[in-house]
């Protein structure tokens with residue numbers, strides 16, 4: 597099983613970025629936790645602050661069994677990312693660390709959710725683990 601975990605803008609700063617909202621763990625802590633928890637999964641991890649690069653990375657996810665995507669702020673704005681998800685035909689789960697629905701109104705709408713398998717928001721890093729669980733076991 598091959599899963600692509602893709603993180604968008606500003607998530608490289610996890611650990612120091614608005615810790616009250618995003619916690620104190622870093623992106624590499626998250627990657628370690630995912631590898632440790634799912635030793636049977638072959639992960640690829642990537643992060644980019646650039647919309648076009650995220651599109652390219654989504655294209656590289658073709659052939660994977662699933663994508664866990666936190667597109668961060670591009671979630672709320674990007675038609676290009678939405679079209680890329682629709683184009684690659686790989687089950688994609690949208691994840692947010694924070695509960696976007698409990699925050700500013702501009703975070704309530706996702707351009708990506710309609711083309712994603714599902715959305716997990718507000719459960720911190722646990723959300724990424726649950727997304728992998730859902731890709732491994734699409735139905736129970």
Ligand code: DQA
Nearest residue numbers: 666668669692693694696703
């Ligand atoms: C986020 C929520 C987004 O609204 C925000 O722009 C982020 C992070 C989250 O993980 O909670 O950068 O995707």
